[in-house]
Amino acid sequence: MIDPVYIPHESAPHVATWTAFPSHEELWGEDLPRAQAQSAQMIVALSGMGRRPGPLAERVFVLVHGEAARAAAFALLRDCATVLEADFGDIWLRDTGPIFARKGRRAVALRPRFNGWGGKYELSGDTDVAPHLADLSRTAMLDVDLVIEGGALEFDGEGTLLTTRECLLNPNRNPGLTEKGAEARLRKAFGVEKVLWLDRGLLNDHTDGHIDNVARLLGGGRVVCQTPAGDGDPHAERLTEARAALESMTDARGRRLQVVTVPSPGRVENEDGEPVPASHMNYVIGNRRIVVPVYGTPSQDAAVAAIAALFPERRTVGVAANALLTGGGAFHCITQHQPRISL
Secondary structure, eight states: OOOEEEEOOOTTTTTEEEEOOOOOHHHHHHGGGHHHHHHHHHHHHTTTTTTTOOOTTTOOEEOSSSHHHHHHHHHHTTTEEEEOOOOOOSOOOOHSSEEEETTTTEEEEEEEOOOOOHHHHHOOOOHHHHHHHHHHHEEEEEEEEEOGGGOOOEESSSSSSEEHHHHOOTTTTTTTTTHHHHHHHHHHHHHEEEEESSSOOTTTOOOOGGGGGEEEEEETEEEEEEEETTTTTTOOOOOOOOHHHHTTBBOOOOOBBBBEEEEEOOOOOOSSOBBBOOOOGGGOOOOSEEEEESOOTHHHHHHHHHHHOOOOEEEEEEEEEEHHHHTTTOOTTTEEEEEEEEO
């Protein structure tokens, strides 16, 4: 008999959270100092620096590359994280790192095939991140026969997986793969019983529609997504479409999804005046805290409060993520949680 795979919900207790520190000036340019500062602010908030350590304290391991980045990380992070020198292309560990899970009675690090987000950003060192984290965490690594990134997959810990067709069925990742074929591989690789599909992600998302910018499964038959921030929200059509689709879905246990909403950031622009995929859905969950990316928009306080109501046992804080967004993502994108595996 084949041992089943089980992936807990992200709110289940963690052994640690892994992240990376912006390190490459050739990638970040003049945004590097601000990206480093915002990454550090997220790490400090997630770790709960200043609180008494205990069994639920969030252990954060931070990968850095190069002497200058290491010095900046030590200066900004002080005693709230463990800084480790490593080679990596960029900081998006949700996608380049492994997906930690349980298989039978052992912890495993699942490694899907990674091709630089459909060949758009193939950076030296990124394909080495997953085996490196598996080694550092002393976790056996298992390969997954599917090109996909962790940011494209949402698990409820109860047999349901949520993703987008735009990403997973994109010819730049899995050419010729049908929806039925994808579901079979997802069930086998990740131990899920039901796959739920949204058509697409946010506008101008370099990841081709990662689900963690659109909707997050909460467990217990619930899901959270965003409502448009007025008529000027460039993502309005996609957000409305996603909400309607979610309201029609049932999970692996047959429950109709209860859809909870928070306000979208609305229009956030890059330096060329183009809308970028800013999203409060890219929050990261820690044992004690939730850290929500904010962008200086009118809706951000209401969004943080709405997300806080979803996790009443944790403290929820908003941290600016505009500089990180110039690189294409926010806090969920740069972290990979390692759940505590109960055997």
